[in-house]
Amino acid sequence: MGELSLRPVPTPTGRAAGPTPLNALGDNILTTQLDKVINWGRSSAIWPALFGLACCAIEMMGTVGPRHDLSRFGSELFRASPRQADLMIVSGRVSIKMAPVLRQIYDQMPEPKWVIAMGACASSAGMFNNYAIVQSVDKIVPVDIYVPGCPPRPEALIDAVVKLQRRIRGEPLVKRSA
Amino acid sequence: MADVFIEPRVHGSREEGEAEWMDLNMGPQHPSTHGVLRVKLRLDGEVVRDAEPDIGYLHTGFEKSFEDKTYAQGITFSDRMDYLGPPINNVGFVSSVEKLLELEVPPRAQAIRVMMMELARLGSHELWLGTAGLDLGVYSGFFYAWRDRELILDLNEAYSGVRMMTSFTRVGGVAWDLPDGWLDQLQKFIDVMPARIDDFESMLTHNPIWLERLRGVGPFTAEQAIEAGVTGPMLRASGVDYDVRKAFPYSGYEQYDFDVPLGSNGDCYDRYRVRVQEMRESLKILQQAKDNLPDGPWLTNNRKVALPPRTELSKSMESVIHHFRLVSEGFKGPVGDVYSFVESPRGELGFYLVSDGANKPYRMKVRPPSFCNLQPLRELVRGVLVADVIAIMGSMDFILGDVDR
Amino acid sequence: MTESTANELVRKIQDAFPGAIQESSNFRGDLSVVVDPDSVLEVARHLKDVEGYNYFLYATAVDWPAREPRFTVVWEVRTLPPRSRLRLKTTASMPEPRVPSLTSVWQAANWHERETYDLFGITFEGHPDLRRILMPASWEGHPLRKDYVSFGEPVIFSDQKLENLEPDAIRG
Numbered sequence: 086m087g088e089l090s091l092r093p094v095p096t097p098t099g100r101a102a103g104p105t106p107l108n109a110l111g112d113n114i115l116t117t118q119l120d121k122v123i124n125w126g127r128s129s130a131i132w133p134a135l136f137g138l139a140c141c142a143i144e145m146m147g148t149v150g151p152r153h154d155l156s157r158f159g160s161e162l163f164r165a166s167p168r169q170a171d172l173m174i175v176s177g178r179v180s181i182k183m184a185p186v187l188r189q190i191y192d193q194m195p196e197p198k199w200v201i202a203m204g205a206c207a208s209s210a211g212m213f214n215n216y217a218i219v220q221s222v223d224k225i226v227p228v229d230i231y232v233p234g235c236p237p238r239p240e241a242l243i244d245a246v247v248k249l250q251r252r253i254r255g256e257p258l259v260k261r262s263a
Numbered sequence: 264m265a266d267v268f269i270e271p272r273v274h275g276s277r278e279e280g281e282a283e284w285m286d287l288n289m290g291p292q293h294p295s296t297h298g299v300l301r302v303k304l305r306l307d308g309e310v311v312r313d314a315e316p317d318i319g320y321l322h323t324g325f326e327k328s329f330e331d332k333t334y335a336q337g338i339t340f341s342d343r344m345d346y347l348g349p350p351i352n353n354v355g356f357v358s359s360v361e362k363l364l365e366l367e368v369p370p371r372a373q374a375i376r377v378m379m380m381e382l383a384r385l386g387s388h389e390l391w392l393g394t395a396g397l398d399l400g401v402y403s404g405f406f407y408a409w410r411d412r413e414l415i416l417d418l419n420e421a422y423s424g425v426r427m428m429t430s431f432t433r434v435g436g437v438a439w440d441l442p443d444g445w446l447d448q449l450q451k452f453i454d455v456m457p458a459r460i461d462d463f464e465s466m467l468t469h470n471p472i473w474l475e476r477l478r479g480v481g482p483f484t485a486e487q488a489i490e491a492g493v494t495g496p497m498l499r500a501s502g503v504d505y506d507v508r509k510a511f512p513y514s515g516y517e518q519y520d521f522d523v524p525l526g527s528n529g530d531c532y533d534r535y536r537v538r539v540q541e542m543r544e545s546l547k548i549l550q551q552a553k554d555n556l557p558d559g560p561w562l563t564n565n566r567k568v569a570l571p572p573r574t575e576l577s578k579s580m581e582s583v584i585h586h587f588r589l590v591s592e593g594f595k596g597p598v599g600d601v602y603s604f605v606e607s608p609r610g611e612l613g614f615y616l617v618s619d620g621a622n623k624p625y626r627m628k629v630r631p632p633s634f635c636n637l638q639p640l641r642e643l644v645r646g647v648l649v650a651d652v653i654a655i656m657g658s659m660d661f662i663l664g665d666v667d668r
Numbered sequence: 669m670t671e672s673t674a675n676e677l678v679r680k681i682q683d684a685f686p687g688a689i690q691e692s693s694n695f696r697g698d699l700s701v702v703v704d705p706d707s708v709l710e711v712a713r714h715l716k717d718v719e720g721y722n723y724f725l726y727a728t729a730v731d732w733p734a735r736e737p738r739f740t741v742v743w744e745v746r747t748l749p750p751r752s753r754l755r756l757k758t759t760a761s762m763p764e765p766r767v768p769s770l771t772s773v774w775q776a777a778n779w780h781e782r783e784t785y786d787l788f789g790i791t792f793e794g795h796p797d798l799r800r801i802l803m804p805a806s807w808e809g810h811p812l813r814k815d816y817v818s819f820g821e822p823v824i825f826s827d828q829k830l831e832n833l834e835p836d837a838i839r840g
Contacts, residue, residue: 135294138321140664143346143347146405147413152409152413182320182804186291217803236427236428319804491776492723600698600730601698626731630726635776638778
């Protein structure tokens, strides 16, 4: 695994990245409302990067298919170029040869970006507790949502995307009825 | 990632005088490589001078894992290899164990296996049509394909509870009997499908763009195909009549009446025609299997190998002991090695099983059709345009889970 | 393959290459012949040119650490049009297992032998391009050998105490 080089300190994002014209004004009624609008915009149009690895990729294709239509939740297109994507759905088992590639694609995505670990293999190596599979993709990239299943149903993936949208907007992940 | 460039002395390509090469890396993350395949291309403008596929990005260690699991546990593993047709992997795996044990599978189980396998074949070819078309610009074909594939996944789910990874076989038969109403659902599916395949054909077969993209691209003569060791639609499109279901029938295929479509010059268009015709033949087999479905047990009576039905457990002490032995330890096979093979949508999927008398395989080697079909990629893409590389890779229909295991 | 055709084929090979076949078996209808490593290339050529085994299926190896020689290298071929199948075996022993490569006879053996080299460490002499194919190029070790421990992660159950485990075992 000599080729894998992780940054020792995570890249600061958001406010920690330094003042921008938006947050230079500090936290006041104007910026928090602006934040809400920006977050609403970001969450409503999450474009995933194409990162289908194995069997979960087939179910991811099913999620985009006509019956379970992911594009009604904003993910209209899967962008092949990571420079144009916000979300990386790691769908499938990550082998050790693929791990540096995964990290490189993650690094190429511009901020803000999120990661969904789809399926048992991405979340925890699934049934493959052996020499060839990276034991969970969160050893390589920070994961926002884990989706269990082998492979997870398309509805489960849609649920994950919806939960991610809620998180981006700053809402609690589970809607509590008043 | 140091070896990005193709080295002439290692890979045998030549530098001709002043020609400028560009070494381009296609994959492993690429929309058209159908998985994590990396192809190192050496381009002269848009023309490919040399290409080398680099695999191993999905290597999962299946064969090592098989050595660690009992035969019954291995069935769940076998699903995930060729993940577009899991029922076929299941049948291949258990058929090698059944060959080792010389075990008879009851006719009803054989018929159920045939039905599930043909459904898997249909699903795989549908998805192939969708994604290979998507690479070439047929965006709507993808949605047509998924509309039909969802019906197949519904049937899978009604039978086994899982949309894709069915794991429905057991050594000596299948795990469950067909649920009520499954055959009616299947009949509805069989009635609907021919029109849907016609939809695809009307969209693609005589479409000038489709013909332009595929006709004459990647021709593969029969001699080249045999020398390269390819199987499946790639071989049949070159005109070689070899289909495992006809040549070495298994699981009752000899009783069904179907044809094996052959192509003539092995280009991408022929492969497309062969696969579409195979879909129609699968429907024929499904109809025959459904009409002639025999009654009887769906799992062998040999209690040393297959679990007894649960109702028997309350009545017979012997059944309880058999159940306990099978669940805790599994059955032991004789010493020897066998090779058993089935026809997957990509070609001949074989399982070479070496047993040393234990309850697990000593060595389970999988002969993957996609690995063998991918080997001649280098010869096929010399001298074509990059866009044709996409068409050729699409027409080869390989699955990386199968290539890398 | 039936007993009679199997015996006939073995006899024909023995006539052409006396002493080459070490053993042969017809287990469950699969004919396998074990040939000694020096003559396996000629036997393979004979099988392809004379007997008509022109279609290559796969190549692999089996590791028997308790036996000497340790590895059994297997190639399986078939005739096309499909009439019969044959498993050609030879042996290789440590410390440097080597067998002749059959790529000069069947071109399709190329990747299969590379994979066997990658996973078992058996060198195929005469192979045009023997490199790792499935594992990364800088990987050390040959995973499918029986003494290669397939490390993953120890599974921690909820009632286990975490203090005595090594840091790596605690997936944190």
